Amino acid sequence: MFEATNELGNLVLSTGGTLTDPNAAAALAVGLAALGAGYAERGIGSAAVGAMAEDDDLFVNGLILTVLPETIVILALVVVFIVG
Amino acid sequence: MxxxxxxxxxxxxxxxxxxxxxxxxxxEYRKLTRMGPAEIARFMEESSYDAEINALGSRHGGVDLIEYALNRNLAEQFDAILDWSEGSLYDLIARYLRKFDAWNVKTVIRGVYTDAEQSAVETDLIRAGEFDDRRIRRLLEADSIDGVIEVLEDTVYEEPLRGAYAEFEETGVLVPLENAVDRAFYERLLSGLGGDEPTRQYESFLVAEVDFRNATNALRLARSGAEIDPAAYFIEGGDLFTRSSLARLAQNVDELVEYIGDSQYGEELGPALRELAEADSLIAFEHAIDAALLAYGDRLGTIYPVSVTPIISYILAKERETENIRAIARGKEAGLSPDEIESELVIT
Incomplete structure (x- = not known):
């Protein structure tokens, strides 16, 4: 899946158009980072729900671990400020 | 599901x-070996077995209560695992759990053969496999072996059972029928497994189990010296033996032990084989084989943490736990000392 999105990005960038605009490229970077975070959260989330089903006390730990990949998106947002 | x-x-x-x-x-095991059956039941009531002990406590007592509670808990846990899993994961887990279907079919056939009470057969069933309650009810209601085969008509067991039925009618012994059920199970166990690495690990574990089963059967036959054709007990799918090599090796214990020692399992089973040679005890050897399988399962569960293997590893550990508790309860009933019972347990 990631290879495919990378290729798509390359293709769009090399054919020119609006995406050569730095702002658009930064937006794409944030979007891809969010995609990656979502994929990571899928696995962690289902494991967390499984653990919570066995033991309610794990709710807080599960929640924290589930949203950890979200940091990738926040770091990607930095790109927006650098470029913009 | x-x-x-x-x-x-x-x-x-x-x-x-x-x-x-x-x-x-x-x-916990050390504590359990020092308790009587009633205390074991109470101890279980305070652990994860509480629901089963409470449900069965009014109808059964003593060691029977422990035994039925163990069976029911095993069935519930494994059913739940099948319930949670989806896709190819379900298929991989169901393969292994179908051994309880095979067990149930054999129990029902034995029940019919000995004219046992329906309720007595029912309590011995472990409802952990793929058969649903309706099929199990119909199996229990069958009053002849022909009837049992009829209930199984759309399963993998029908054809081999029909094949073995003629032989059963001729000889009047159950061995051909039970072999047919076992063989149907093992044939399906290893057929058409997928190709990724964790699945290959799982497959090599299943192959090891078949090999170990063949090795124990061969050793038992070799030591009993009975006039039974070892090839009739051979299970397909293993790496270690072929039908003819098993038949030949089962004639001679020393040769068989040497053969196992030189095989790829030599390292894991080496201590067990030495013990077999020294103490001349088949029980110790069988326990060592169980422990080797369990250790294998444990290792399996840590190599690929997100695959089917940790689940199988748990299933094995759970099975072993119920067997250990059963051994403790039965040992207590027979009046064995704590030390003797401890030597019967398989703990890793």
């Missing part, structure tokens, strides 16, 4: 790992 959808190992593994933490450890 379905084979549709994409596999969800993360969810199942998280639940299974949590349950694994509540399995009995060394400490």
């Amino acid at each position: 379905s084979a549709a959808g994409s596999p969800n190992p993360e969810y199942v593994i998280a639940r299974v790992r949590a349950r694994r933490g509540s399995l009995f450890g060394d400490e």
Whole structure:
């Protein structure tokens, strides 16, 4: 899946158009980072729900671990400020 | 409970790992070996077995209560695992759990053969396999072996059972029927497994189990010196033996022990084989084989943390726990000392 999105990005960038605009490229970077975070959260989330089903006390730990990949998106947002 | 959808190992593994933490450890076993049957039941009531002990406590007592509670808990836990898993994960787990279907079919056939009470047969069933309650009810209601085969008509057991039925009518012994059920199970166990690395690990574990089963059978036959054709007990799918090599090796214990020692399992089973040679005890050897399988399962569960293997590892550990508790309860009933019972347990 990631290879495919990378290729798509390359293709769009090399054919020119609006995406050569730095702002658009930064937006794409944030979007891809969010995609990656979502994929990571899928696995962690289902494991967390499984653990919570066995033991309610794990709710807080599960929640924290589930949203950890979200940091990738926040770091990607930095790109927006650098470029913009 | 379905084979549709994409596999969800993360969810199942998280639940299974949590349950694994509540399995009995060394400490609990040591306590259990010093208790009487009633105390064991009370101890279980305070552990993860509470629901089963409470449900069965009014109808049964003593060692029977423990035994039925263990069976029911095993069935419920394994049914739940099948319930959670989806996609290819379901298929991989169901393969192994179908051994309880085979067990149930054999129990029902034995019940019919000995004219046992329906309720007596029912309590001995372990409803952990794929058969649903309706089929099990119909199996229990069957009053002849022909009737049992009829109930199984759309399963993999029908054809081999029909084949073995003629032989059963001729000889009047159950061995051909039971062999047919076992063989149907093992044939399906290893057929058409997928190709990724964790699945290959799982497959090599299943092959090891078949090999170990063949080795124990051969050793038993060799030591009993009975006039039974070892090839009739041969299970397909293993690496270690072929039908003819098993038949030849079962004639001679020393040769067989040497053969196993030189095989790829030599390292794991080496201590067990030495013990067999020294103490001349087949029980110790069988326990060593169980422990080797369990250790193999444990290792399997840590190599690929997000695959089917940790789940199988839990299933093995759980099975071993119920067998250990059963051994303790039965040993207590027979009046064995704590030390003797401890030597009967398989703890890793």
